[in-house]
Amino acid sequence: MRDGRIPAATVSRLPMYLQALVDAAEDGLETVSSEVLARVVGVNSAKVRKDLSYLGSHGTRGVGYPVAELTTEISEVLGLTGDRPVMIVGVGNLGRALASYDGFARRGFRLAAMVDTDPSKVGVRVGEHVVESADDLAMVVADRRIGIVVIAVPAEAAQQVATQAVDAGVTAILNFAPTHLEVPAGVTVRTVDLSTELQILSFYEHLEGGRHLAAG
Amino acid sequence: MRDGRIPAATVSRLPMYLQALVDAAEDGLETVSSEVLARVVGVNSAKVRKDLSYLGSHGTRGVGYPVAELTTEISEVLGLTGDRPVMIVGVGNLGRALASYDGFARRGFRLAAMVDTDPSKVGVRVGEHVVESADDLAMVVADRRIGIVVIAVPAEAAQQVATQAVDAGVTAILNFAPTHLEVPAGVTVRTVDLSTELQILSFYEHLEGGRHLAAG
DNA sequence: TGCTGTGAAACCCTTCACAGCC
DNA sequence: GGCTGTGAAGGGTTTCACAGCA
Structure with a gap:
């Protein structure tokens, strides 16, 4: 083929x-x-x-x-052969857990930056990284040639982050916010939402529960 | 319909x-x-x-x-109308981040237990919960009528946890370990793997990168 | 007029089944 | 004999297009 x-x-x-x-x-x-x-x-x-x-x-x-x-x-x-710098936006519990996730590095991705809008978080050390200001997002993306952005901010802020990232040249977004992101053609978004997953499971578990009752 | x-x-x-x-x-x-x-x-x-x-x-x-x-x-x-008790297995960075995830409660799920195999983690407080021993998994599942189990352990341990959970009567598993779980018919597994997601994004970003070059 | 509900067409993905090659 | 590569069939999902009702 x-x-x-x-x-x-x-x-x-x-x-x-x-x-x-x-x-x-x-x-x-x-x-x-x-x-x-x-x-x-x-x-x-x-x-x-x-x-x-x-x-x-x-x-x-x-x-x-x-x-x-x-x-x-x-x-x-x-496309895993070269350097693949990734940025995490949002340094809450999830953002921190992602930062310490060793699967990142093991699969050829490099955590190149972490940013947050909260001034009290800027400058804080997380693992080997220092949190930078989300105001500098575009600059960081350009300077470090970020190709993939991981969005770990609340739903309300996700679209704005996505738009900024796309404007800065990003074409791939991993979105953990439980919301649909509007992006131009050519940009790929994958949304991972924990409560969506749980709700889907709930549907099937619910069914099975019924079957269990029916069966015995 | x-x-x-x-x-x-x-x-x-x-x-x-x-x-x-x-x-x-x-x-x-x-x-x-x-x-x-x-x-x-x-x-x-x-x-x-x-x-x-x-x-x-x-x-x-x-x-x-x-x-x-x-x-x-x-x-x-x-099936979101009743009580939906959930158990998290594995209290690493991810397990902890999941435990503090407020979307859990907001969507009708209740974190009912956290367990870990590591004895040094048993008894530790995480948010409002105290980590219990994974040895008691079956008992906890039965006692608290756990329907959904969230697996946040390393890949090597995931299958064993899944098998134990299924034996204890669980029919829905949310798996964060990067491995395929073998379960009997009637059990639903949804696997969420961060590096898989990044690799898929990498493919498309890679394509777009090429297009960018081609376009100018 | 506006919007739902749904057959029918189109599309994509999966699975079968086996020819073809080592 | 064993296993790949793939046409063809099958099944599921999406989209179209419009009849039908408030």
């Missing part, structure tokens, strides 16, 4: 395959079959093969996929 | 509509049109109407949907 366009559903699974491949390499494996990858990631093996086929054909029939080569390939496709 | 089965895609949007309705009520609105809801939530208005039609027909042609009635209806469908 490799005609350029990778389906969104496939892109969202590439990080899982990457993780599975890293684990496989640690286990000393040189090749993995789609069947094994599928089991680890929790999907169907045909899906794995289809997904990987979009990256080009790296597998060998009768053998499987070369772990090292495929790891590199997926990393490149995801 | 209201024939019982609500599509998964619709369920995942109900919390957003609920939020929009709560906001509308605060603004003093008594009815909202699918057009307005769509704009706030960031989707197409036909999708809003289709989604809401699965809950039964509450709208009035020429007018819109009654805010109060629809709020109640969605809350009931999501």
